[in-house]
Every structure is written in C-alpha cells, then in structure tokens.
Amino acid sequence: MEQLLVPMLCTVDKVIDETPDIRTYRMKMKDPDLLEKFTWMPGQFVEFSLLGHGECTFCIASSSTRKGYFDCSIKRAGIVTADIHSNVEEGMDIGIRGPYGNWFPVDDIKGSNLLFVGGGIGLAPLRSLIQYCIDTRKDYKDFTILYGARTSSDMCYKEEIEEWKKDPSLKVFLTIDRPEDNWKDSVGVVPKILEEVVKPEIKNTKVITCGPPIMIKYTLASLDKLGFDPKDVITTLEMKMQCGLGKCGRCNIGSTYVCKDGPVFTYEQMKSMPDEF
Amino acid sequence: MNYTNQIQEIATKLFAEGKIDVFVGYRQNLFDENQVPCLVTDPADISKLVFTEKSVFNLSNYLKFEHTRNKRVGLVVKGCDSRALNLMLTESQVKRENVYIVGICCEGVLNEKGEKAQNCVECVMPDAVVYDELLGSPTGKREYLVNADIKELAQKGLTERADYFENVFENCIRCNACRHSCPLCYCAKCCIDQETSSLFHGANTSSSAMHALMTWTLHLAGRCVDCRNCEKACPSHLPLHLLHKQNEMVIYENFQQHLAGMEKDDRGAFYKYSMSDPDDFIM
Amino acid sequence: MSFSIFETDKAGLEKFYTEVISKNETYAPVEAFGKFDYKRVSSLSECMPDSPIQTTMSVKPLFFPKSAKVMKFREDSSGTTLSDTDQDHLAGKRVVLGVKHCDARGLQVLDAVYKWDYIDLDYQKRRENTIIVSTRCDKADTNCFCTSLDYDVENSDAHDVKIVNGLDGKIYIKAVTEKGDILVKSSSIQHPASAAAPEEISKHYKSFEASFRLKMNYTEINEKLQKQFDSIAFEEVSKNCISCNTCAFICPTCHCFKISDEKVRDNGVRYKSYDSCNNGYFTLMAGGHNPRSVKYRRWRQRSMHKFVYYKERFGVNLCVGCGHCAISCPVNISIFDVVNHVANSPAVLQNA
Numbered sequence: 001m002e003q004l005l006v007p008m009l010c011t012v013d014k015v016i017d018e019t020p021d022i023r024t025y026r027m028k029m030k031d032p033d034l035l036e037k038f039t040w041m042p043g044q045f046v047e048f049s050l051l052g053h054g055e056c057t058f059c060i061a062s063s064s065t066r067k068g069y070f071d072c073s074i075k076r077a078g079i080v081t082a083d084i085h086s087n088v089e090e091g092m093d094i095g096i097r098g099p100y101g102n103w104f105p106v107d108d109i110k111g112s113n114l115l116f117v118g119g120g121i122g123l124a125p126l127r128s129l130i131q132y133c134i135d136t137r138k139d140y141k142d143f144t145i146l147y148g149a150r151t152s153s154d155m156c157y158k159e160e161i162e163e164w165k166k167d168p169s170l171k172v173f174l175t176i177d178r179p180e181d182n183w184k185d186s187v188g189v190v191p192k193i194l195e196e197v198v199k200p201e202i203k204n205t206k207v208i209t210c211g212p213p214i215m216i217k218y219t220l221a222s223l224d225k226l227g228f229d230p231k232d233v234i235t236t237l238e239m240k241m242q243c244g245l246g247k248c249g250r251c252n253i254g255s256t257y258v259c260k261d262g263p264v265f266t267y268e269q270m271k272s273m274p275d276e277f
Numbered sequence: 278m279n280y281t282n283q284i285q286e287i288a289t290k291l292f293a294e295g296k297i298d299v300f301v302g303y304r305q306n307l308f309d310e311n312q313v314p315c316l317v318t319d320p321a322d323i324s325k326l327v328f329t330e331k332s333v334f335n336l337s338n339y340l341k342f343e344h345t346r347n348k349r350v351g352l353v354v355k356g357c358d359s360r361a362l363n364l365m366l367t368e369s370q371v372k373r374e375n376v377y378i379v380g381i382c383c384e385g386v387l388n389e390k391g392e393k394a395q396n397c398v399e400c401v402m403p404d405a406v407v408y409d410e411l412l413g414s415p416t417g418k419r420e421y422l423v424n425a426d427i428k429e430l431a432q433k434g435l436t437e438r439a440d441y442f443e444n445v446f447e448n449c450i451r452c453n454a455c456r457h458s459c460p461l462c463y464c465a466k467c468c469i470d471q472e473t474s475s476l477f478h479g480a481n482t483s484s485s486a487m488h489a490l491m492t493w494t495l496h497l498a499g500r501c502v503d504c505r506n507c508e509k510a511c512p513s514h515l516p517l518h519l520l521h522k523q524n525e526m527v528i529y530e531n532f533q534q535h536l537a538g539m540e541k542d543d544r545g546a547f548y549k550y551s552m553s554d555p556d557d558f559i560m
Numbered sequence: 561m562s563f564s565i566f567e568t569d570k571a572g573l574e575k576f577y578t579e580v581i582s583k584n585e586t587y588a589p590v591e592a593f594g595k596f597d598y599k600r601v602s603s604l605s606e607c608m609p610d611s612p613i614q615t616t617m618s619v620k621p622l623f624f625p626k627s628a629k630v631m632k633f634r635e636d637s638s639g640t641t642l643s644d645t646d647q648d649h650l651a652g653k654r655v656v657l658g659v660k661h662c663d664a665r666g667l668q669v670l671d672a673v674y675k676w677d678y679i680d681l682d683y684q685k686r687r688e689n690t691i692i693v694s695t696r697c698d699k700a701d702t703n704c705f706c707t708s709l710d711y712d713v714e715n716s717d718a719h720d721v722k723i724v725n726g727l728d729g730k731i732y733i734k735a736v737t738e739k740g741d742i743l744v745k746s747s748s749i750q751h752p753a754s755a756a757a758p759e760e761i762s763k764h765y766k767s768f769e770a771s772f773r774l775k776m777n778y779t780e781i782n783e784k785l786q787k788q789f790d791s792i793a794f795e796e797v798s799k800n801c802i803s804c805n806t807c808a809f810i811c812p813t814c815h816c817f818k819i820s821d822e823k824v825r826d827n828g829v830r831y832k833s834y835d836s837c838n839n840g841y842f843t844l845m846a847g848g849h850n851p852r853s854v855k856y857r858r859w860r861q862r863s864m865h866k867f868v869y870y871k872e873r874f875g876v877n878l879c880v881g882c883g884h885c886a887i888s889c890p891v892n893i894s895i896f897d898v899v900n901h902v903a904n905s906p907a908v909l910q911n912a
Binding site: 003004005006007009049051052053054055056077078079080081093095213238239240242243245246247248249250252254255260274275276 | 630631633635639640642673674676677678680681682789815816817818819820821822823828830832835837842844845846847849851852857861864865868869870872873
C-alpha cells in the first residue's frame with residue numbers, strides 16, 4: 001500500500017489567475033517517459049500533493065487530447081488550498097497521484113446532442129469533457145454550454161469561453177446572479193436560465209452538469225421538470241476522498257466508493273444511493 | 278452507597294413538573310456489573326436509573342455534547358464530578374439555570390477489581406460542591422495527599438522515569454478517548470486536530486503521542502479534578518493519572534494550595550495573582 | 561487435502577511454543593500496563609500465547625500498523641527528491657502465536673478490500689510471510705458472538721495451525737493449511753493424534769458453541785438493516801457515544817486511514833495512520849460541508865458499513881463478532897446491541 005501512496009513529481013509550468021479565488025496550475029511530469037505515458041479520460045481526478053502541507057483531490061481540467069500538459073483548477077476553500085495559492089509558483093515541484101476514478105461516459109454520449117451545465121468551479125471537470133468532445137467533434141451532434149457564476153469576475157476560463165462563443169458549432173449561454181454594467185448575457189441563477197433562456201431540446205440530448213451542491217440540487221430538479229430521463233443526466237459527486245484507491249474508507253456512500261465507482265454518476269445511479277450527501 | 282430510589286424520585290418529579298428535557302444518570306450495563314451513562318428523555322425510562330458504588334463515570338462530560346446543548350438537563354454528580362461542573366460553569370460552558378444538579382456525598386467508587394478506587398482513597402472532596410439538591414450526609418473537605426504513585430515515581434532517577442514514560446507513549450494509539458471523556462476538554466476543535474499544527478497532525482507515532490499527551494496535560498494543569506474518566510477510557514490502560522497528579526502536586530505546593538473546582542467562580546490556578554506567588558526564578 | 565494432527569499435553573505444548581520461538585521471528589501477546597498486545601518475543605516467559613487472552617489491539621497492527629511511513633521527501637534549492645523509507649520490519653517470515661479465531665478471521669475479511677483493484681503489495685507480503693497459530697477459545701466471553709455471523713467458526717481456515725484443549729484432557733495441534741503443516745511437522749512433537757481426535761475436537765466445539773450469551777440470526781439482521789437507513793433508532797443507540805476513535809482503532813477489521821505529511825525545514829515524511837468514521841471531522845470537506853457532522857449519522861455509517869455495505873460489496877461481513885469494541889469503549893457500547901436494536905425497531909422516518 002505504501003508504494004501506491006507515493007506520488008509522481010510534476011513541475012508547474014504556468015499559473016493562471018482565473019478569478020480572485022481560483023487559479024489554474026498547468027503542469028507537466030518531470031520524467032519525460034511518464035510525460036509520454038500519462039493519459040486520462042475527462043472526469044478523472046488526481047491527488048495533488050503540496051509536500052509537507054497536505055494532499056487534495058482535484059479533477060483534471062483539461063483533455064489528454066491536448067498533449068504535453070494537464071491543468072488543475074484550484075479554488076481557495078480550505079487550509080491546504082490556501083497554502084497552495086500562497087506557495088505554489090512556476091517552476092515548483094508538486095506530487096501527483098493518479099489518474100483515479102471513472103470518467104464521463106464518452107462512448108455512451110456519442111451521437112447525441114450535448115448540454116453542458118456548469119456553475120462556478122464546476123466548469124473545471126466539464127472543461128476536460130468539452131475540450132475532449134471538441135477535439136473529437138464528429139462523434140457528437142449539437143453542443144450547448146450553459147455556465148453561471150456569482151459575478152462576471154468569478155467566471156473561470158474567460159479567454160477560452162470567448163473562443164467557444166466564436167465557434168459557430170457551439171451555443172454558449174452565460175449567466176451571473178445580479179445585473180452588472182457592461183454585462184450583455186443573462187442574469188439569474190443557472191436553473192432559472194436553463195428553463196427560461198436555454199429551453200433545451202429533450203430528444204436525443206444528454207446533460208452533463210457540475211457545480212456547487214446547491215446548484216446541482218436545483219438544476220437536477222429543473223431537468224426533472226423539463227422531462228429529462230435520469231439516465232441521460234450525468235453529474236459528478238463530491239465526497240471527501242483521500243487515497244483514491246478504494247482503501248481508506250472515506251468516500252463510501254452505502255456500498256459505493258466514490259473514488260472507484262465515481263466520481264461520475266448518472267442521476268439515476270445517485271437516486272439509488274443512500275441520501276447522505 | 279445506594280441512592281437509586283431517591284434519584285428515580287427526583288427524575289420523576291422533574292419530568293412531571295416539566296423542569297427538564299433530559300436527565301443524565303447511570304444505568305446497569307447489560308452484560309456485567311458495571312454501570313454506563315444513561316440519558317433519559319422519556320419518563321418511562323426512569324426505572325433504568327441506578328446509583329451505587331459502581332457509578333463511576335463523570336457525567337459532567339455529557340454537557341459537552343449535542344444531546345444536552347441548549348436543553349434543560351438534570352444531572353447526577355459526585356464530589357469530583359461536581360468540581361468539574363463548577364469549572365465548566367465558570368468557564369461558560371454551561372448555564373447554571375439550565376442544569377438541575379443532584380449532588381451526592383460520595384463514599385467512594387469501586388474499580389474493576391472491586392476495591393475502592395485510588396482516587397477515592399486519596400479524595401479531597403467527596404461531597405458535591407455545587408448542587409440543587411444534596412443526597413447523603415456531607416463529611417467535608419479532607420487533607421490533601423500526594424498521590425502514592427507519584428511518591429514512588431519521585432524515588433526513581435530521571436533515566437528510569439524517561440524510559441517508563443517512553444513505554445507509555447509507545448503504547449498510546451492516539452484514539453483520543455482520554456480527551457473525549459474528560460469534561461474539561463470541551464474545545465470544539467482540539468488544537469491537536471488543527472490541520473495547521475503540522476507537528477501533531479496525523480501520524481500515530483510515539484513522538485506525536487508524547488506531544489499530544491503532554492499538551493493535554495498542560496492544558497489541564499490546575500483544572501483536573503482526578504475523576505479518572507480518562508484512565509478508564511484508555512484502551513491501552515495507560516497510567517494517565519501520573520501526568521495530571523504531578524501537576525496537581527506542584528500547583529498545590531506553589532500556588533496557595535490550589536485545587537481545581539473547589540469554589541464557585543474558580544478560574545483555575547493561573548488566573549489569580551498573589552503576592553506570595555513564587556518568583557525566585559525571576560532574575 | 562488432510563494435514564497433520566498431533567496430540568500432546570501442557571508440557572508438550574510449552575515445548576512446541578519454545579521451539580517455534582527459538583526457530584522463528586515470533587509475535588505473541590505480551591503484557592503492558594495490565595493488558596496484552598502482540599509484540600515480538602524471544603522467549604516463552606515473556607508472553608502468554610494461549611488465547612483467549614483478550615488483547616486490546618487484535619492482530620491487525622502486525623499487518624496494518626497504527627502508523628506507517630509512506631515515503632521521505634526533501635525540498636531544497638536543488639529541487640524535490642522522494643526517497644524510500646526504512647525497510648518494512650513487518651514483512652519478514654514470522655509466526656504469530658495466540659491469535660483468536662475471530663482475529664484471524666478479521667484478516668481474511670481485510671484481504672477482500674486489500675486484494676481488490678489496486679493491490680496492496682505490502683499487506684500481501686506480510687500476509688504471505690506470516691504463519692498464524694490459533695488456540696480455539698474454550699468458552700465465549702461475555703461480548704462475543706462470532707458463531708452468529710456469516711463464517712464457519714468450527715472449520716475456519718483463517719489460521720494455519722489450530723490448537724484445541726480437548727475435553728478429554730489432551731491438547732490437539734492441528735495443521736489447517738500447508739504453511740501450518742510445515743510448521744507443525746518441524747516441531748519435535750511427533751505424536752500423531754489418535755483416531756478419536758476429530759471427534760474430540762468436534763466435542764470441544766459443541767461445548768464452546770453452547771457457551772455463548774449472545775446469539776443472533778445474521779441473515780435476518782442483515783436483511784432488516786437494509787431497510788433501516790432512515791430509522792430513528794440510530795439516534796437512540798448512539799446517545800451515549802463520545803465520538804472518540806477507540807472502537808475503530810481496536811477493531812480487527814476496521815481499515816480506514818488518513819495520510820498526513822510532517823515536515824521540518826527541508827525534510828519531511830509522509831505517514832499513513834489509523835482514522836475512524838466516528839470522528840467528527842471524518843467527512844469534513846474544505847469549505848465546511850460535512851455530511852456526517854451529526855453523531856447518529858456516523859453511527860449509521862459505522863453499523864451499516866459493518867453489517868450491510870461491506871457484505872454487499874465484498875461478500876463477507878465486516879464485523880467478526882469478537883466483542884473488542886464493547887470492552888474498550890469508554891461507555892461500553894456494543895455493536896451487537898446496536899444492530900439488533902436498529903434492525904428490530906419499527907422503521908420510522910427520520911426528520912432529517
């Protein structure tokens with residue numbers, strides 16, 4: 001077991017300030033051999049070690065179809081993440097274990113229209129899937145992206161969103177909670193905009209949604225109301241994970257291990273799990 | 278020593294008069310002669326309550342938890358238990374008007390071997406010091422005795438003592454039962470559990486055990502009432518009383534014979550300033 | 561395949577133990593502060609290998625220690641380096657004496673999670689290199705209920721050598737596995753048991769089985785518990801709990817751990833050590849969300865994991881009925897009482 005808990009060393013290539021409390025760390029493996037071999041599917045996560053401070057679970061926010069690096073977008077929420085924000089600079093070494101977990105069912109969603117619904121930092125795992133789907137475009141039909149944040153400065157990946165807006169094959173809807181000067185897109189919480197502005201087509205559409213627990217709760221309720229089949233709604237579950245290997249017992253919900261059977265679940269699967277989260 | 282009937286009567290009366298939400302007492306264990314704490318919320322369960330010389334656990338500990346927080350509590354306390362309660366009252370952990378205290382003039386409890394427990398033999402105050410109702414006849418404060426094991430330990434050389442305690446720390450499994458069963462360890466998040474304390478955090482090594490136990494001992498200095506909840510809770514049977522009794526002796530000798538929780542509004546040994554405090558170590 | 565059965569007497573058994581200790585790295589129950597734990601011994605006088613000595617920690621720490629170093633690291637101006645820790649002192653070939661049947665079964669139960677998917681090689685090695693010698697208890701302790709669960713106590717293959725104090729006054733040393741057979745055959749006690757041995761061993765079992773105070777219908781309890789997730793009974797059974805970590809640490813099958821780093825200036829060590837789901841911070845996430853901040857939820861998780869979830873996932877019950885938890889718990893909460901009370905309570909919905 002002890003060997004399984006030893007991380008691989010990565011160097012931080014770039015630090016990008018996305019919002020006042022979210023930073024993206026672009027990393028690459030130090031060992032060139034590993035750099036070649038390290039690959040992952042969208043939705044998987046890694047255990048990010050700031051040696052001496054602690055280890056956290058973060059999803060990989062970029063797709064492995066874009067080679068040579070991987071991104072982790074980290075929100076300053078607790079003690080280790082605060083340490084990461086204060087201490088990690090370009091050129092520093094980070095320990096990475098992974099990739100762990102299951103991934104978004106990229107095969108099951110082939111041939112469908114895709115609706116991505118994200119909120120706040122929830123766009124990070126979605127971005128990995130969006131990039132993957134853009135890079136394998138012919139396998140899917142129409143793309144719609146709905147992304148909401150508290151304010152315009154709380155939006156992640158602002159530059160990339162501008163590129164998505166320019167892409168004629170993507171429909172992009174943005175929303176913030178309260179009106180702001182110079183804001184031309186929607187105003188309102190994500191579930192409301194989903195129902196009133198996006199008005200998604202149910203037929204042959206799969207929905208993939210990630211965000212803070214409260215947004216997910218109301219978004220799932222809206223999707224129910226709109227008539228989506230729980231089998232077609234895919235989300236990620238947040239439960240404290242530590243080892244990522246199905247051994248430490250932290251992420252159990254019933255007999256499910258979130259780090260092995262998840263973190264990606266369909267809404268139908270979530271409904272059958274004990275109501276603990 | 279048997280106050281079973283009186284306690285059942287008091288609990289019945291308190292529930293009938295609507296004065297309490299929960300009564301904390303003892304009940305018989307299902308599988309041996311020991312007693313365990315019993316939190317009664319339904320008057321139908323009052324018949325489970327007992328009180329004899331096997332009523333050992335310091336019930337003031339239950340005032341820390343969610344079942345009694347912001348509720349009106351009826352509580353049974355012996356001498357040492359009530360001293361801990363006194364400190365909890367002074368340290369603003371409990372509101373006096375929320376607790377109906379049934380004080381006992383304790384005759385001493387028995388240990389696992391069936392003999393009078395060591396802390397009862399050396400007891401300084403068997404009568405409850407704070408109460409709404411007192412059961413039994415008070416016998417008053419007794420002479421302070423230095424703990425027998427401390428006296429024995431003092432005969433040993435430093436190396437021998439160091440080896441002894443190293444063995445103690447080696448056997449500690451960092452389960453924190455001692456801390457959770459001590460009424461005076463009420464911090465919502467213990468300093469040792471803080472993620473920022475990288476020295477203590479995490480590993481169950483003997484050095485982390487030493488840090489944890491010594492920090493705990495120092496935080497209890499002048500506040501420990503020698504109820505031995507900690508020692509009985511410890512699954513490794515560590516002699517935790519040695520750590521606390523040593524501090525108690527030093528404080529008694531140097532700080533105007535201070536003993537924890539004896540008086541109302543007692544704020545511990547280090548909150549008072551006296552002209553006779555030792556100062557020979559100050560240049 | 562049948563393995564050796566020898567018969568001997570008290571003196572012969574002592575000789576057997578002495579030989580084992582002199583020829584092998586041996587662990588046995590050793591006394592410290594009035595209770596017993598498995599420590600390395602070099603002579604029979606240091607230990608009491610006849611179970612049932614109620615040890616505090618069970619045999620689990622010899623395979624899954626309370627604290628283990630994962631790696632060392634160094635961060636200085638020249639960069640970061642990771643290095644191996646010291647050699648695993650638990651991985652050598654060794655014999656453990658005086659292991660109770662329930663503790664040995666606990667290891668079999670742990671095998672399921674450690675051999676699943678990411679295989680824990682360190683644990684595997686320790687298991688392969690260890691020979692377990694068990695004495696069957698003559699009678700049950702007040703909190704034991706091993707015969708009520710989902711495993712065959714009489715014919716358990718969790719240990720390698722079984723020692724039975726026959727009711728006829730003889731002591732039977734029975735090899736259960738090939739590893740055990742080699743150990744038994746290598747001793748100087750070469751007195752094959754008489755033809756009556758299997759029957760005597762069986763008689764002993766029947767007398768042992770009859771001595772239990774606690775019995776339950778496991779299948780029924782397991783089925784009933786599955787419907788009790790929202791039961792208000794969890795609130796009642798967890799009232800006395802003081803949320804320390806004792807029950808999980810001393811349980812032979814609990815395996816939750818935490819990973820922590822300790823660093824002083826440039827050098828650091830990563831540790832893996834015991835943790836418990838009864839801990840108030842177990843599910844605490846950054847940002848403050850804590851699904852199991854309330855005590856009854858932690859007790860629900862603990863009891864359901866032990867009696868329902870692990871069985872569902874791995875096919876074996878996570879509790880082995882040893883009773884260690886009830887004895888070590890500061891307020892003597894017994895998981896037997898908890899699951900029986902909850903299973904048999906009318907299912908009343910929690911008001912969240």
